[in-house]
Every structure is written in C-alpha cells, then in structure tokens.
Amino acid sequence: MSTTLLDAAGQLSQAQLPSTESEVWRYSRIAELDLASFHPAVPSVTVTGADGLTPDPTRTAAMVATMPVHDVFDELHAAHAHTIEVHVPAGKVLTEPIVVTHHVTGDGSATFPRLVVHAGADSEFTVVERFESDADVRALIVPRLVLHAEQASRVSYLGVNLLAHSVWQLGHQQATGERDSTTLLATVALGGDYARVRTDARVVGQGATTKQVALYYADGHQMHDFRTLQDHIAPKTNSDLLFKGAVQDTAKSVYTGLIRIGEDAKGSAAYQTNRNLTLSEGAWAESVPNLDIRTNDVKCSHASTVGPIDDEQRFYLESRGIPPETAERLVILGFFDDVLAALPVGSLRPELRQRVAEKLLGGAA
C-alpha cells in the first residue's frame, strides 16, 4: 500500500473499502462507492469571520494526532487532508460566527478537508461549516472536524449540507469538552446523494455539557446516515441530543446513537431523542438508539419514533379549511421547529426554513 493510496493512474484505490457487515457501516450504502473512480483534489474553501486569529501549528498537529485511524477513509485523510485551523484564545468572545464554506467542484474529485477548532479557556464563539457544490457534480467529500473545548469555553458548531444530490459525503466529527465547557454540535442535512456524518462527542471534564441537534430531510434517492456517540468520561457531565429527520419519495435515513456512561461518570445526565417522519410509501427511516451505562447514579433517557404525519394533526388543520398540502407543510415545518430554534446562528434560520419548505414543494422527484 502506497502512502497516498493511489493506483497507477492516480485514482484512489478500491481495495480497502469497509463492508456493511461491520457494525459501524451497517445500513450504509458503502458497497455502492466506486472509490477507484475518484482522484484526490485540492478543496475549494473560503473562511470568513476569522480575522485576527493566529494559527497554532503545534497545537493543530497535536489535535490531529488524537483522531483515530479506523478505516481507509481515515488513512486517505491522513494522506490528503487540507487543514483549516481555528484557534480562539482564552477569554475571547466572538459575537459573529466564523464561516467556513466548502465548494465541491470537478467530476471525480475527492476532497479531504479537516477543520480544527480549538476553544481556549472561557472563550465563546460559533463556527459554521457550509458544504456546497456545483449542480450535478459527481464528487466525494470526506470532511473531518476535530474540536477541543478548554475549561469553561462555550463553542457552537453548525454544519450545513447543501450538496448536490450527486455528491457523496463521509463525515466524521470528534469533539472533546473539558471541565465546565459547553459544546453544541448542530447539523442541517438537506443535500448529498449518500451523506453520512459520524459524531463523537466526549465530555472529559467534570461539569462539561455537550448538546447535539440535527435536522435532516432526504428526498429522491438520497440517504442520510447519522451515527452519534455521547461519551461520558468525567463525573457530573451532561449530554442532550435531538435529531429530527424526514424522508420522502424513495429516500432513506438511518440514525444510530449510543449513550456511553463510563465507570467514572457518576452523577451524569444523558438524553437522546430521535424522531423521523416518513412522508412517502417508498421512503424508509431507521432509528437505533443504544445505551451503555457502566456506573450508578445517572439520569438517562432515550426516545425514538418513526412514522408518517399524525392523522389527527392533519385532520385538525384541514377541519379549519386548510388544504392537505398546506396542512402537511405546516406539520412538517412545525415538526422541525424546535431543532431550527436550537440552531446556534439565529440569522440562518429563515434561510434554512425556506430551504426545507422548498424541498417540500419539490414533492415527488
């Protein structure tokens, strides 16, 4: 195996792909990926709102070194990553979000962006990472996020997937929260062909809190695949997760979540809620919540639902003279309302709500 995992033609090597027989890739469409049809490319990235922040290559390297290497995508990342660093010094509060925009372009391109976010003690800021693309471009993007929140920092991250329905996304996020820190990891996934995001949220310092919210909505032949870990290492840590999704046409979604409370995490509280709307007969959603609790004195709950729009809600609205398609739009936008309200950048909500509404109007593709 070469260090860049390329074949003689400069394309990516197919040999190492994981199998859906391994639990981590269960339900995924990984078997459809023709990795050899892609070649590594330089990502197109713009960053705004980070003026005045200085790079810290030593720390970046140390943070990158904490990222595990599990599979071929991790190996490819190590070989081809393009790193964006955000280091916010201790005590610094940024009122405007830092916005990182990836623009995927070029048929056959594979890009490996790596966003490193370091929050100094008692800092406070928000990072938005947008994934956009050319229309109909056949491409692969493998983004990585490594986020470290020092003591008492408050960090919000929002990933927005607006990729064309021809782009594959295989994302992995790792966040670590030190004592009394608060991290919010938010996702809005509307785009992509097969779009997967794995999020490992670890709370390693006493009193740390991590929240995760996601809104995902797949139509046509799209598939959204989420895998979350709420990993409680330290005592008196808190985690809360709210993932809400909808599938229509023949789209699919999978949510697999694990709450893990370690031996030392006494006095912790962890909550996990996943709700899914199936809007068409041919659409499919799966929800797989899991708990792994290794100590006493914890508060823990999880809930998951998969089902169509509630008939009673629909009838209620229609009984007021509201036509079925409008009633459905109200119910679906209403369903997503608490997630939209929980997103870290309020000014983005109208745009995102509008994009959801447009997807609804798109109807059967």
Add this chain to the structure above:
Amino acid sequence: MSTLEIKGLVASVAGKQILNGIDLTIQSGEVHAVMGPNGAGKSTFSAVVMGKPGYEVHAGQVLLDGVARLALPTWQRAQAGMHLVMQYPSEVPGVDLTEMLAEAYGARGRATDTLAADVAAEAERIHFPSALLDRSLNVDLSGGEKKRTETLQLALLAPKFAILDELDSGLDIDALRDCARRVEAATHETNLGVLAITHYNRLLEELKPDHVHILVKGRIVASGGPELADQLERDGYEAFTGGEAADEPAATSSYDDLFAL
C-alpha cells in the same frame, strides 16, 4: 339564510355501525342541541358530518344550502362554511394559532392584514391570555384554554354552521360560560347555526337551544324544544333508552320509524 340538512345518515367505524339513520335540519341562527349518553354515537356524528378519515358512510346525505357535501374532503366542507369545534383539539407542535389562521384565511382568499389585531381582540373577548398566543397549537394548554382557542377560531373563521363536539368537556365553569356566551353571540352577530353535541345539560344554560334532540344508539329518539333538556335533566337518559315510544314528544312524529327497534 343558510340550511344544513342531515338526511338518513348511516355510518360505521372499524366495521361497526354507529349511526343508524339520522335526520336533522338546522337553519342559520338556530341552536340545536344533540344530547346523548356515552356510546350514543355523538362523536361519530360530528366526525362523519365533517368528513374525518376512518369513518364509512353507508347511506344518507349532508347538504349545505341544498348542495350535497359528503363527497367533499374535510377542508372543502370547512371552506363551504362548516366548522367543527373538537372535543380533544390536536396538538400541532411548531405551529402557532396566528400562523395556522393565516393559512386558513389565505385558503379562503381572505386578507390577513388585520389578522394579528383580530386575534388579539378575539383573545381578549374570550379571555384567552395573550401570552399564550405564541404557543404551538394546543400544546401545554389546559382544557379550558384549549376550548377558548377553539372558540376563538370559530369566531374568526365565521362559518355558517358550527358543530360543537362536547364543548363542555374538560373545562371549568368560567371557561364554559365564556365559550358558550361567545357562541351564543355569534348566532346573533354572524347568524351562526349551531349543532351542539353534548352529554350534559350545563352547556345549555348559557347556550340556549331552540331545539333539543336525544341521540340513543345512533338514532334520534326524541326531538323537542328546550323543555326536552329539562325533562332529560329530571328523568335521565333511562327514559329514552328503553326502545319504547311511550314518552315520545308530540313534535317528533317524523321519527316514528326510529322507535321500531
């Protein structure tokens, strides 16, 4: 002047026939009370008239101003001027009252410029706390607050006919009085015709019925004036559930066949 006619309505739910032939005619401005014991088919009646999915109509007709409406979906019945005040209004998370009413107005081609002010005025009139107007529909509302918002919607949408499905259930005496008075006022102000379906007499102390009908086992077994409700209060439903025509009020001769059980 409008007319709502229910003719020979026979319907079932989940394979069980609940309505066994109901006839009823309501004119604008009139209040008709349909009273019945548990299991008489009261909620089925309101659901079928409004077109709730899951109910099967086997015979009969519902006509609004002479036009048959049973083939129409619920929302078109509503737009035509029929309105259902629900016994258990559904919670709709993430959708607030004004947003919903804006869509209901829009669907009727009504302007929404004054909607917010109209909602505020009507909320004050029905004593619905304005602080609750931003909440999702029926979410975290008490029984009385739900019925107040139901009544508020009825007042603003101003239909020709309202079916009140147990408006009096689950609400306190103050809310009952406010809601009943508001409906009563609408019969004068907008000439609303009312079909008040209820188990108990107490709703009718504020909402004065012109006609009272007793519903037993999916049939109207007696019809009369307000005195029929008084008789019911005195004698209970037992007097009407024996299947005998002996106590039948004189005014119900057209329902004679319903007593041949």
